[in-house]
Amino acid sequence: MKVLVAGANGSTGRLLIQYLNEANHEAYGLIRKEEQKSEIEKLGGTPILADLEGDVGHAVKGMDAVMFAAGSGSSTGADKTESVDRDGAINLIKSTEKFGIKKFVMLSAMAADDPSRGNEALEFYLKMKGEADDYLKNTELDYTIVRPGALTDGESTSKIQVGESVDRGEVSRADVAKTMIASLNEPNAYHKTFEMIEGDTQIEEALKQL
Structure with missing residues (x-):
């Protein structure tokens, strides 16, 4: 499968490129700067x-x-949060629809549907993520919206807990990337929005239970 990853030079994006390549998908990394090319190529x-x-x-x-x-990114202001996290996502969704591609996987955030549940400092960010998610839900795309808890750089366990709403917790970026990739080939994950943290259920099994 030919898969485009927007944000490929980010922490989770680089893992997506690596794991897609290891799973024999053709990984394409969308980047903004010429100097980022070598890192994407190094990951396959x-x-x-x-x-x-x-x-x-x-x-x-x-x-x-x-x-x-x-x-x-955390160092930018509200204008960039709006133009990238919401409008950039919607722009990509519109292009996906325009070219007849059906599958879209969104990396969102826990509490994006209700920013008051999240960290007060992240309220505007969560609002923008939620608006992008809502736009995606109103398309004809076979979407999957993944809303992880606090992201860590820990090792992958390939075991998670998912649900429409789960208690606050942590999950490794590695397991988030693996979950996003697993959703490509799991029809039960289509047209689904779920929160996730580390847990006791294998990723593939967790998606089947959504």
């Missing part, structure tokens, strides 16, 4: 230069699936 992916705030049609065309793992 094909870099594509594009800006989520501009035209991404050339990056999306010909793909079998699209993943959004981009983020404005």
Whole structure:
């Protein structure tokens, strides 16, 4: 499967490229800077230069699936949170629809549907993520929206807990990436939105139980 990863140079994005390659998918990394190309290639992916705030049609065309793992980053202001985390995601969704690609996997955040449940400092970020999620839900795409708890750089256990709403907790970026990839080939994960933290259930089994 040819899979485009937006935000490929981020912490989770790089893991997606690596794991997609290891799972014999063709991984394509959407990046904004020329100097980021070598890192994507080192992980086994094909870099594509594009800006989520501009035209991404050339990056999306010909793909079998699209993943959004981009983020404005904690050091930027509200304007970038709005233009990347919400508008950039919607821009990518629109291009995915335009080119007839059906599968879209969104990396969102726990409490995106109800920012008051989350950290007060993240309220605007969660609001923007929630609005992007809502846009995706109202498309005809076979979407999966993954909302992890606090992200860590810990080792993968391949065991998680998922649900429409779960208690606050942590989960490794590695297991988030593996869950996003597993959702590509699990029809039960289509048209689903779920929160996730580390748990006791194998990823594939957890998706079947959604």
